Amino acid sequence: MPRPDDCSAAFRALRRALLSRRLAAVGGLLRVELLAIGALTGAFIAWQARLPLDHLAHDAGPWAAVRALALLLGACALAGGVLAGARHRRRLAGGAPELPWLALPVAATALARHLAWESGLHALWTAVPAVALLAAALGLVPAWALALLAAGAAAALAGCARLGCALAWALAVRRLPEGPGEPLRRLLSAAMLRGRAARLPTPRWTGSTWRALLDKDLRLSWRPTPARGPAVTWLAITVLAAAVWLAPVERPLAGMLSAALVLAAAAALGDWLLALACCDPFAALRGLPLGPRAVWGARATWVAAGALATAALLALAARGLDSGARATFLVWCAGATLAVGLLAVHYGMTLFPRGAAARRLFGLMLGLALAASLMIPLFGWLVLLAALVHSARRLPRWWRLEEREC
Amino acid sequence: MLRVEGLTRRYGDLLALDRVSLEVRPGEIVGLLGANGAGKSTLLRTAAGLQAPDAGSVTVAGVDLARDPREAARRLGYAAEEPSFYDELSADEHLAFVSAVRGLAPEDGRAHARRLLELLELAGRADEPVRRFSHGMCKKLSFAAAVLHEPPVLLCDEALEGFDVAAALAAKQELRRLAAAGCAVLFASHITETVERLCDRAVILHRGRNARTLDRMAWGAPATGLSPLEREFLAVARST
Structure with a gap:
């Protein structure tokens, strides 16, 4: 029997299955529509960014354009981190949908990593403007610099998403009252009990x-x-x-x-x-x-x-x-x-x-x-x-x- | 009357229903038996209009479900296996909403709801948000919402599962009362004992096919009255 903390292979398989299922759940036409909207949004951003980058490269040299591009990509990564963090905060506060996890003999650290991965996926939305910005710089900066920037942007996005989730976790745990047991288990259980309402008012019976x-x-x-x-x-x-x-x-x-x-x-x-x-x-x-x-x-x-x-x-x-x-x-x-x-x-x-x-x-x-x-x-x-x-x-x-x- | 003809439904490669035909006449309670995955819930969800069949037709009290789904839904009650509600509304509010959408007069809706909530022993918690309900209580509320308008056709998917003994007995009496008033009831269950006691006929589904239809005569006289365990339970429940 595998140990509770030895379930990384199972989680990897679960993530692969989740990704493929979610992709399959988006219908063919909707997929085309989403791709078209993404492409149009990206094209617009690239069009808006191309002119200032061109001016910069022409007036101050390609390295100035590289610096500006790096800053913009950094901003995209930060925005991705904020998105992932906000999502993770909501997930940890929501509790109830994640509760069944607690019945499994899964180590809290592995479960926390999995939940953070789920939230981190939301950071991918900022990949659209990031790719558009890189496309806008094609021909304006050296190709190897562009490749380095792309790799750096991907790493920064992943890092910011992790940082956002870590911050959300720290914020959620800070508010958690002292008690026995692992923080994640207490956090998810507490979320279920929050907001229990009193008795509700009498309904309005209508025929309309x-x-x-x-x-x-x-x-x-x-x-x-x-x-x-x-x-x-x-x-x-x-x-x-x-x-x-x-x-x-x-x-x-x-x-x-x-x-x-x-x-x-x-x-x-x-x-x-x-x-x-x-x-x-x-x-x-x-x-x-x-x-x-x-x-x-x-x-x-x-x-x-x-x-x-x-x-x-x-x-x-x-x-x-x-x-x-x-x-x-x-x-x-x-x-x-x-x-x-x-x-x-x-x-x-x-x-x-x-x-x-x-x-x-x-x-x-x-x-x-x-x-x-x-x-x-x-x-x-x-x-x-x-x-x-x-x-x-x-x-x-x-x-x-x-x-x-x- | 409920008439299902040649109903076929696929989930990808899986053939969940394979040309299933059956009929439930007014005043009749027909049990739908089958193993897990036999297609009972698929049949009921399709008959309730929650999913479209790949082939075949469903007629609800003379109305073709595909042609006039709204009118068919008006004549139908459906107690789901996994009921879902507005979690932040109370049972009272939920029934008030269902009553209005079903076009019941406010006084009638209120009176029916009160009677059903008392019958199913939910009246004491009818003003609490549904999210605080246990699974059994959710099933009771689903049953109440399904029979609130006294429909001519009723579909019950494992409807009594999770009910306590007293509520289960009351719900069975309510089903018999509805049937006596002319309601056609299709009652899916995997518990043969419930079907034996409650139903006039039984249809056995196997791998999406209508494998056999049995009349009550086939399983002999139904057990009447309460079992010793039910009697003991009720004695305890009523004493407190």
Whole structure:
């Protein structure tokens, strides 16, 4: 029988199996779409970075470009470390999904390494800009320097991911009360016991499906679920977008800041709606006579309410603007909130119950729209509307959806 | 009535269901027996519309599941083997949500839910978040949600597994009451004793195929009343 601390081969096999299963779980078309979005995002970054690097190489020599590139790659690695650390912190705080591990005769150190590996995978998202930056420097710096930079960036990314996870671990353990047993076991067990709520209020019995859906969404957003964070974020950013108009800054700057914050708030609204979709248990929901119209209607009601609330708040805050400019600004803000919110509703429904995939696609699509608008003004709107129409056409697939693992 | 015709379902290379046909008439409780992996849960999940068949059809109380899944879901109750809920809602809130989506009048929904929660001995904890429930309590809640609207067709996947003795007896009585009212019940289990006592017919699935259909006459008169162990358990449970 293998010793508990002698299970590295089993964990290696598990990691290989997990990677191949996750890759297989992404459908063929979705894989192509993700690759295309990744390639377009990478191409945009490369295009944006190429010109400054070229200037630098031309004016100050190739070594200046190498230094700048090294700094940028370092920033990517750091961002990867932050992503991995944040994910690891959530994983350790979540506890419950990892609890079955505790029943196995596995050494805590091996289990901790495995959990850190899982979290560290999130750092790979920053590989996209890193590769794009390296591609942007092709021909501007010596090839051997580029190869060294690529190797260094990979090592830095791996190192930062480990560092991020180690920091998350240290933070989690620091808060852990003293007690017998290994810290990891106590940490995961304690996470299960946290947040035990008192008795809940009496439900509202209604005969309307929409009211029941809206009521359920409100309750889930109020309680400690994954939907609460994005809901609070959305409210906070929306208030901030209005507060900018009251700050002592010039109107054009206030308008620009407010518009940027409205976009961020719309993204948070979308994230909240996707988090709500993630809370829906597939078997419980699909066994009910709930059609796509009812689900879409309830979620779209939140989007419309969000757009109206944003417009109303901004209308109050931006009273200093002349009426024409104010109307244009309000229509733009409400339109952006509607489009972004509805896109999230569509992805939440058409990819249900694969919430993680829906969130990734939503984030990538928003990034793409933003990049498109930076390249060609207002082009992002076209990208956003195209995505909206494309996802709306897939809504009737609601009845064909099945529960598949991500 | 539930009619399943030529149902076939594959998971990659594995043929989970191979042209399975069966019929459950109104007022009948049909047991679905089979070893682990025989295809019982796949059959029930497919009949409940949770996954699409590769071939074949399911008719729920006269409605083709593929043509009108919403209407079929309206006429169907499904108690899953591994139930899932909104963890942060209470049992009361969950049943209120199910009642509204199923179009029950608020007063009817509330009354049915109260009766079922008391029947299954969940009423005392109906206002606690579901995440605090044990597996057995989750199964009871799943059963209550499935029968809340008194459906014409009921699918039970190992529905009584995890129930305590008193709740299991109450749930069996509830199933008999529903059947007497005209409900067609398909009851999957791997426990032959439960099927013997509860069901009018039994279908045995083997490697995804309908291997045999048996009438109650085939296994003789059903055991009636309580077993000595059940009697002892109930005596203790009722004394406290």
